[in-house]
Amino acid sequence: xxxxxxxxxxxxxxxxxxxxxxxxxxxxxxxxxxxxxxxxxxxxxxxxxxxxxxxxxxxxxxxxxxxxxxxxx
Numbered sequence: 001x002x003x004x005x006x007x008x009x010x011x012x013x014x015x016x017x018x019x020x021x022x023x024x025x026x027x028x029x030x031x032x033x034x035x036x037x038x039x040x041x042x043x044x045x046x047x048x049x050x051x052x053x054x055x056x057x058x059x060x061x062x063x064x065x066x067x068x069x070x071x072x073x
Contacts, residue, residue, distance in 0.1 A: 024063070034062055 018026065028034045041058055044050040059065045 028062060028064060034064075037062075038064075 015023065015026070037058060041050055041054060044054070055065070
C-alpha cells in the first residue's frame with residue numbers, strides 16, 4: 001500500500017499515467033477496510049481455501065476481483 005501524498009509532484013506525475021483501473025486501485029488501497037478484507041482473502045486464496053461466495057461478495061462490495069486460482073495438483 002502506498003501512503004504517499006497525493007499532492008506531491010512526483011505522485012501527480014505517476015497518477016497522470018494511470019488508466020481508470022489503476023487509479024481505482026490506488027484509491028482502494030487507501031481504504032483501511034478494503035486493505036483489511038483484501039489481506040484476509042489473499043491469505044485464503046494463497047492457501048487454496050477462498051470460498052467462491054466470499055470472493056463474489058468482495059467483488060460486489062468493492063468492484064474488485066481476485067484472479068482465477070490456478071488448479072492445485
